Amino acid sequence: MNNQQHDLAQSLLSSACEIAEQAGDLINSIYQQGDYQSEWKSDSTPVTSADYAAHHFLLEQLEKLTPDIPVLSEEHAAIPLEKRAHWSRYWLVDPLDGTQEFVSGSGDFATELALVENNQPVLGVVYGPVVGKRYSAVKGHGASLRFQGKELPIHSSHYATAPERIRVATSRVQNPALLQAILSGDFRYHLQPLGSASLKSCLVAEGLADCYIRIGPTGEWDTGAPQIILQEAGGDLFDLQLQALSYNQRESLENPNFISLGDASLPWHEILKRNH
The missing domain is CATH 3.40.190.80 (D-Maltodextrin-Binding Protein; domain 2)
Structure with a gap:
């Protein structure tokens, strides 16, 4: 990632986090009210009116934020490779990850969005509104978790020796x-x-x-x-x-x-x- 791309991803992080949180909170309000419709997709996975509400919100907000960057969302993925192949940069979005968990009432669902540059993610946000955790990262800047009003860097485990389990x-x-x-x-x-x-x-x-x-x-x-x-x-x-x-x-x-x-x-x- 060159310096210009690097600066763009970093400059978009704060807005991307805010948009993801707003989409997740929209889903959570529908979840708490229990007022939604659900149906089955052709691949036998569920989709709900909350998925679509979050999709439209994300599409609208990302187009406002970066009108020149296309958006590829799970709920609007029927875009042929012939068209997508020309994208050097795009947003990759799952409005509601864990729809089955949403429907079952477990609360383990999230909104996620990524900025992809030259076929590799360079910015990512994952927000779980019920668990109250927001994860984010930009390439070269580390990863962080925002939880209970605090934002802290996160690191995956590193063992001096192999774990017992x-x-x-x-x-x-x-x-x-x-x-x-x-x-x-x-x-x-x-x-x-x-x-x-x-x-x-x-x-x-x-x-x-x-x-x-x-x-x-x-x-x-x-x-x-x-x-x-x-x-x-x-x-x-x-x-x-x-x-x-x-x-x-x-x-x-x-x-x-x-x-x-x-x-x-x-x-x-x-x-x-x-x-x-």
Whole structure:
């Protein structure tokens, strides 16, 4: 990222945080009132009127903030690669990450947005309105957490030696057998169930989990903001072969299964059986 790009991302961070918080608070007000409609998408995942309300709010606010930067949102993703391929910079947005958690009433949902430069996230914000946490990062400036009125830098865990148990953040609905098929039996694990995918990745960035393994469909909007937050906290996000994810380089915006990890010095090639 050159100096001009660097300055732009940094200059947009404060506004991006404010917009994400406003969108999350809008979702939370709908959540608290319980007055929303839901339906099923073609991929058998739920979408609600709260998703759409947050989408329209984010689209409006980001277009005001940066009229020359296009927005790619989960709720408006049917943009062909032929058009997207010309974007050197764009906003990547998930208005409501964790819609199933929203519907189930767990409160584990978040709003996330990322600024992508030359196919890599360089700014990210993840805001969980019910848990009251806002994570943010800009490339080269570290990652931070705002919680209970305080903003503090965050760092993923770094061990002098391997931990006795590897703390694995996982979905509440994840089939444990799928994890067992991927995780080597040579290590001990402690599973930490949670909702939103982005909040689980940020749990790793905060140092409260060692990894988050996602098995199942996600989109690029699910990983853009968490990836830069993880990287700036000292961790990273890869597919299960420990290869980098791509952004805006394929017709499909679907991600492979992935892992958010906090300490790159741990023997992940041995921990993940699929890499043997």
